[in-house]
Amino acid sequence: MTPTTLTERYVHEVVRRIPADQRDDVAAELRATIADTIDARDPDGRGAAEREVLTEMGDPIRLAARYADRPLALIGPDLYPAYIRLLGVLLAAVLPVVTVISVVVDVLDGDSLGAVIGAALGTVLTVGAQFIAWLTLVFALAERFGKRRGAARGAGSWTPDQLPEAADSGSRTAAIGGLAVDALILGLIVWQHTAKPYVTDGGERLSVLDPALWTGWMWPVLAGLAGLVVLGVLRTATGRWTTPLVAAYAAANALFALPMAWILHSRQFFDSDFLADLGGLVAPDAFYTVTALGVLAVSAHDVYKRVREWRA
Amino acid sequence: MTSEELILTQAQELRRGTVVLACLALLEEPQYGYALLETLNDAGVTVDGNTLYPLLRRLEKQGLLTSEWNTDESRPRKFYRVSPEGSQVRARLVREWRDLVTSISRLTKEA
Numbered sequence: 001m002t003p004t005t006l007t008e009r010y011v012h013e014v015v016r017r018i019p020a021d022q023r024d025d026v027a028a029e030l031r032a033t034i035a036d037t038i039d040a041r042d043p044d045g046r047g048a049a050e051r052e053v054l055t056e057m058g059d060p061i062r063l064a065a066r067y068a069d070r071p072l073a074l075i076g077p078d079l080y081p082a083y084i085r086l087l088g089v090l091l092a093a094v095l096p097v098v099t100v101i102s103v104v105v106d107v108l109d110g111d112s113l114g115a116v117i118g119a120a121l122g123t124v125l126t127v128g129a130q131f132i133a134w135l136t137l138v139f140a141l142a143e144r145f146g147k148r149r150g151a152a153r154g155a156g157s158w159t160p161d162q163l164p165e166a167a168d169s170g171s172r173t174a175a176i177g178g179l180a181v182d183a184l185i186l187g188l189i190v191w192q193h194t195a196k197p198y199v200t201d202g203g204e205r206l207s208v209l210d211p212a213l214w215t216g217w218m219w220p221v222l223a224g225l226a227g228l229v230v231l232g233v234l235r236t237a238t239g240r241w242t243t244p245l246v247a248a249y250a251a252a253n254a255l256f257a258l259p260m261a262w263i264l265h266s267r268q269f270f271d272s273d274f275l276a277d278l279g280g281l282v283a284p285d286a287f288y289t290v291t292a293l294g295v296l297a298v299s300a301h302d303v304y305k306r307v308r309e310w311r312a
Numbered sequence: 313m314t315s316e317e318l319i320l321t322q323a324q325e326l327r328r329g330t331v332v333l334a335c336l337a338l339l340e341e342p343q344y345g346y347a348l349l350e351t352l353n354d355a356g357v358t359v360d361g362n363t364l365y366p367l368l369r370r371l372e373k374q375g376l377l378t379s380e381w382n383t384d385e386s387r388p389r390k391f392y393r394v395s396p397e398g399s400q401v402r403a404r405l406v407r408e409w410r411d412l413v414t415s416i417s418r419l420t421k422e423a
Contacts (some may be wrong), residue, residue, distance in 0.1 A: 066366035
């Protein structure tokens with residue numbers, strides 16, 4: 001038998017995928033078995049029969065997996081529930097937090113709005129892909145080299161305590177969405193101050209909001225927003241609103257909304273140089289009144305919704 | 313899936329475990345892979361080679377079969393036979409099988 005026969009190539013493809021100490025024995029047995037089958041089908045020549053018999057033996061990867069008693073799945077049924085659950089937590093809870101942190105860092109570095117948005121998208125894609133890739137790799141290795149079957153797999157035991165709250169998924173999405181909006185406002189405020197994105201015809205760079213605020217009312221506004229972001233993260237991590245969390249949420253919202261309404265009401269909001277460069281634009285009184293009331297109304301509504309979720 | 317396909321799939325599920333029992337029963341006499349496959353298929357226990365050959369090795373690894381290379385003929389072949397432990401397992405499995413047959417026939421008679 002020359003090494004180039006179909007049988008020889010087939011046997012080689014099978015045994016190179018099984019443990020080295022069994023290779024010679026399995027190869028010898030496979031050769032004999034295939035030859036026996038071919039002889040029985042076609043005692044004279046060895047034309048079509050060899051091809052037919054090898055076709056029936058099937059894909060060498062599949063046969064090798066059977067010989068090595070190895071699963072034909074990257075992640076089998078034992079590990080699948082733990083894998084899916086962990087992937088969900090990583091992508092739905094950890095990824096948004098990582099993205100918000102990277103956005104805040106970019107904003108503090110004074111990057112332009114376009115660069116910040118681009119970097120945020122890049123973070124979502126690369127960090128998300130890393131989460132998926134590494135988690136899959138770890139679970140595939142556990143599947144391949146971990147204990148086969150048996151109750152010894154701690155990850156497999158499930159109790160009803162792990163059931164999520166019935167209303168959880170909707171309120172969780174809302175919490176993540178609210179968190180993202182708060183983080184965006186926080187980022188924009190810091191960004192317009194550090195990057196001074198508005199450039200006058202004379203080449204002078206201006207911030208949009210009144211710089212004088214940074215010696216006064218801006219700090220409670222920022223503290224309130226930061227508090228809202230942190231509470232949103234805590235809510236996502238714990239899975240529901242607790243009494244202290246709702247109380248802190250209301251306090252943080254008040255810390256943000258009351259000074260913000262005051263800033264708007266007393267017309268300290270925009271940088272006067274910025275308004276002047278826009279052509280001496282004077283916003284009507286109604287703008288400030290409506291915006292101030294709008295901020296209060298949105299915050300009150302948010303607190304009301306959280307209290308309802310908490311009591312539900 | 314038609315009802316005919318459904319029946320074929322379910323019948324395959326029913327047969328799956330019987331191959332091991334049939335091997336343990338037949339290998340009271342030493343036998344090599346291909347001959348065993350033929351005997352099983354002639355006896356109505358249909359099984360493919362790519363299932364049977366790895367199964368024999370697995371049973372050997374579990375200690376239910378022993379094996380020996382026979383080099384008397386021009387083509388060396390690996391012969392399997394039941395180990396003492398394999399005989400005990402077979403006796404238990406045969407009892408399980410009879411219990412199953414009894415239970416199912418009682419159930420299907422009442423139905």
